[in-house]
Amino acid sequence: MEKIIMGKPIEVNEEGYMTNFSQWNKEIGEELAKEAHIPLSSRHWQVINYIQDEYKKEVPLSIRKIGKSGVVDIKEFYSLFPNAPLKTATKIAGIPKPASCI
Amino acid sequence: MSTGNGEINKMMIILSKATLENVYAAFVLANGARSEGIEAEIFFTFFGLEAIQKKKNEKLHVATVGNPAMHIPTMIGGIPGMEAAATYMMKKEMEKIDMPEIPEFLDILKCSGVKMWACKLAFDMFHLKREDLVDEVDDIITVGDFYTKAKGEGVHMLFI
Numbered sequence: 442m443e444k445i446i447m448g449k450p451i452e453v454n455e456e457g458y459m460t461n462f463s464q465w466n467k468e469i470g471e472e473l474a475k476e477a478h479i480p481l482s483s484r485h486w487q488v489i490n491y492i493q494d495e496y497k498k499e500v501p502l503s504i505r506k507i508g509k510s511g512v513v514d515i516k517e518f519y520s521l522f523p524n525a526p527l528k529t530a531t532k533i534a535g536i537p538k539p540a541s542c543i
Numbered sequence: 544m545s546t547g548n549g550e551i552n553k554m555m556i557i558l559s560k561a562t563l564e565n566v567y568a569a570f571v572l573a574n575g576a577r578s579e580g581i582e583a584e585i586f587f588t589f590f591g592l593e594a595i596q597k598k599k600n601e602k603l604h605v606a607t608v609g610n611p612a613m614h615i616p617t618m619i620g621g622i623p624g625m626e627a628a629a630t631y632m633m634k635k636e637m638e639k640i641d642m643p644e645i646p647e648f649l650d651i652l653k654c655s656g657v658k659m660w661a662c663k664l665a666f667d668m669f670h671l672k673r674e675d676l677v678d679e680v681d682d683i684i685t686v687g688d689f690y691t692k693a694k695g696e697g698v699h700m701l702f703i
Contacts, residue, residue, distance in 0.1 A: 503641055504578055505651060515654035524580030542575055543641055 455469070458538050462496070465535030469524050473533045477522075481533075485521055485532040488513050489534045496536040502527060545611040545657075552697035553582035555689070558591035562640045563605045563630060566594045569703050570648050572646070585652075588662035591703075592669060595676050597662060602647045604630045622673060636692075638667075653679040660684045 443450040444457070446469050452461040457476075459465060470489065473482045473489040481489075495502055504527055508515040522529040527539055554576045556568040569591075573583040593599045606628045607620035619625065627675050634644075643651060652659065661676055661683045671682070693700060 465603055471612070501641075504574065504642055504655065505641055508654070510653065515651055517655060519577075519654070525578060527578055528580070541641075 442474050456538065459535040462493075462539075470533050470535065475536070477529050477533060479522060479529065479533070481520075484513070484517075485533075488518065488521060488530060492530055493534050493536060496534070500537040501541060502531065503543050505543055547696040551576075551581050551698050551699055553584070553693075553699070554585050555586070555693045555698060555700045556590060557586045557689075557700070557702045558594060559589045561590040561593035561603055563600075563603045563633065565703050566591075566603055567642065567648075569594075570645075570652060572701065573652055573657045574648075577652075577657055578585065582656075583652075584658040584660065584689075585688075586660045586662060586684075588665045592598060592661060592665055592671065593658065593677075595646060595649070595680050596621070596671070597675060597677055600677065603645060605633050649677055649679045656686060660689060660692075662686065662689075681686065 442453050442454060443453070444453045449464075451459060451464050451469065452458055454517070457470075459473075471481060472520065474485070488507075490509070491510055492502055492527075495506070504515060504518070507513060507518050507527070513521070518526045520532075531538055544545075553600075554572065556573055560566070569585060576583040586596050586697065595605060604626045604683050605613070606627045607615050610616055610620075612622065613629065615625070615629070649659075659680050661680050663683050663685050666683050667697055676683075
């Protein structure tokens with residue numbers, strides 16, 4: 442599937458997750474955050490950068506790992522990305538939805 | 544109990560057992576709900592209270608007797624030390640899949656916004672004191688209180 446973001450066709454799956462990380466940039470991240478109704482602060486960006494780094498290292502993401510990251514604790518993670526934090530944060534970061542149950 | 548658009552808004556989980564696999568089932572379901580944006584509350588009753596007792600929740604075991612899925616003959620499962628050995632092996636496997644130990648899991652649940660309630664009736668029956676319970680527990684409540692908290696659309700109740 443394709444979706445037009447910032448005037449460009451971006452590859453996404455049926456849930457709206459980007460399927461080609463090389464198409465991601467900060468502006469697209471901002472746009473995806475707007476769709477999720479999340480105004481991005483510098484704290485949000487620190488978390489997004491962290492999960493992108495983990496993705497590049499092919500480390501599977503989970504709430505527990507995020508909590509141990511030293512970047513953000515679980516409570517703050519939930520307050521930065523309310524409702525479904527890992528799902529929302531990965532969507533904005535342009536990476537696949539984590540398949541973890543923990 | 545689902546009404547409206549059929550979406551699940553809240554999971555009300557009742558944990559009545561203290562075998563490791565049941566406690567983990569309740570915790571994974573609650574945590575999974577929160578990470579999907581679904582509210583979750585756990586009501587610990589009867590033996591489920593062991594999972595929130597400071598002195599006990601690190602020593603929960605899997606059942607080797609009366610559990611056909613363990614594939615251990617009942618007589619052997621009953622030998623002293625079998626439960627501890629089976630639990631040790633299971634915990635090792637759990638660590639490999641990034642499953643936290645019970646105390647850490649309780650902390651994760653709390654930080655994720657899961658409400659945790661102790662059943663007053665069972666709490667009284669086991670002669671417990673508030674300080675016997677972990678700090679993560681929100682309150683000691685009656686079953687009626689728990690039902691009141693379950694009000695609303697898209698609320699599901701689950702007994703473990």
